[in-house]
Amino acid sequence: MPSAKCPICGLNIELPDDVLPGEIIEHECGVVLEVVGDDNNGITLKPLEGISEDWGE
Amino acid sequence: MVTIGLIYDVLRWEERALIESAKREDVNIKLIHIPSTHIYIYGEEHNISMDIGLQRCVSHQFALESTIAFEALGNRIVNNSYSIAVSNDKLWTTALLVKYNIPTPRIVIAFSQEQAYRAIEKLNYPVVIKPLNGSWGRLVSLARDEEELRTIIEHRTYMPSPIFKIHYIQEFVKKPGRDIRAFVVGGEVPVAIYRISNHWITNTARGGKAVPAKIDPELEELVLRVAKIIKGEILGIDVFEDPERGYLINEVNSVTEFRNTVAATGYDLPRKIISYLVNLVKR
Numbered sequence: 008m009p010s011a012k013c014p015i016c017g018l019n020i021e022l023p024d025d026v027l028p029g030e031i032i033e034h035e036c037g038v039v040l041e042v043v044g045d046d047n048n049g050i051t052l053k054p055l056e057g058i059s060e061d062w063g064e
Numbered sequence: 065m066v067t068i069g070l071i072y073d074v075l076r077w078e079e080r081a082l083i084e085s086a087k088r089e090d091v092n093i094k095l096i097h098i099p100s101t102h103i104y105i106y107g108e109e110h111n112i113s114m115d116i117g118l119q120r121c122v123s124h125q126f127a128l129e130s131t132i133a134f135e136a137l138g139n140r141i142v143n144n145s146y147s148i149a150v151s152n153d154k155l156w157t158t159a160l161l162v163k164y165n166i167p168t169p170r171i172v173i174a175f176s177q178e179q180a181y182r183a184i185e186k187l188n189y190p191v192v193i194k195p196l197n198g199s200w201g202r203l204v205s206l207a208r209d210e211e212e213l214r215t216i217i218e219h220r221t222y223m224p225s226p227i228f229k230i231h232y233i234q235e236f237v238k239k240p241g242r243d244i245r246a247f248v249v250g251g252e253v254p255v256a257i258y259r260i261s262n263h264w265i266t267n268t269a270r271g272g273k274a275v276p277a278k279i280d281p282e283l284e285e286l287v288l289r290v291a292k293i294i295k296g297e298i299l300g301i302d303v304f305e306d307p308e309r310g311y312l313i314n315e316v317n318s319v320t321e322f323r324n325t326v327a328a329t330g331y332d333l334p335r336k337i338i339s340y341l342v343n344l345v346k347r
Contacts, residue, residue: 027075027095027097028075028095028097028099028100029072029073029074029075029079029097029099030075031074031075041074041099042075043097043099043100044097044100044101045100059123060198060202061123061124061125061197062122062123062124062199062200063122063124063198063199063200063202063317064199064200064300064317064318064319064320064321
């Protein structure tokens with residue numbers, strides 16, 4: 008099971024086996040995180056910046 | 065095996081549904097997560113290999129610019145950058161539709177507060193003021209009288225982005241408690257929903273309820289004409305029903321959501337989209 012560190016609280020978060028970049032995760036520390044790919048073809052987590060003013064259909 | 069590049073930023077229900085549908089159809093999906101990607105705009109050797117791309121970014125700017133970038137490298141992207149650029153801009157969309165005699169609500173554009181107030185002389189209250197680039201009913205305002213109009217326009221004038229100093233003012237259409245979202249996929253209109261709401265903003269993002277809609281020949285012909293004008297292939301087109309004028313095209317969405325439509329109608333729109341893209345490649 009893949010895992011990544013929460014960038015805010017530092018705790019390790021276990022992620023689903025089929026986790027993909029772009030997924031949104033709510034961590035128990037209260038932060039909403041976004042899954043992004045890293046340079047090593049792995050994944051990392053960053054705080055979701057929130058709904059941008061140009062989001063939509 | 066056909067490879068579809070799924071160009072996206074946020075993995076919503078729709079993107080998951082497209083991925084699952086592709087798996088069932090034995091189609092390879094190459095995930096192109098834009099925030100994790102950089103795109104060289106030179107040299108085909110840098111190109112990301114795909115037979116065709118499907119643009120699914122929720123950010124209008126990411127959708128447009130990443131499509132432009134991939135098209136520069138010779139990729140076929142659905143929807144193309146022209147249709148995305150047009151549908152991102154409500155004025156551009158309206159201008160094209162009016163030019164080609166597509167019925168739309170009456171619109172006036174003003175570039176200053178004073179002209180916005182004068183513009184209403186030929187429209188009756190209430191009027192709807194919209195941002196040129198927006199979605200989900202965000203920052204859409206109803207002005208029922210001059211006092212409300214002045215308040216809204218003054219607030220917009222002091223917003224930092226210059227885009228809010230262009231006032232797109234639309235007549236208020238007396239809808240029958242609903243509007244229509246009709247989907248176009250490659251020259252067909254496979255499904256449509258009514259978005260029902262007691263509120264005048266009927267977006268499902270704002271609580272509108274989706275139920276299946278009847279697609280009559282007039283509606284079908286109208287939205288297909290719109291798709292051809294906008295040069296879009298996979299679109300969500302919003303239609304009003306005016307009691308006197310009939311169908312009026314409100315706006316066009318080029319990276320359309322369809323979770324509520326699939327739930328309400330049972331129609332497998334992800335499969336339709338994947339099949340369409342595969343057929344395009346195989347032509």
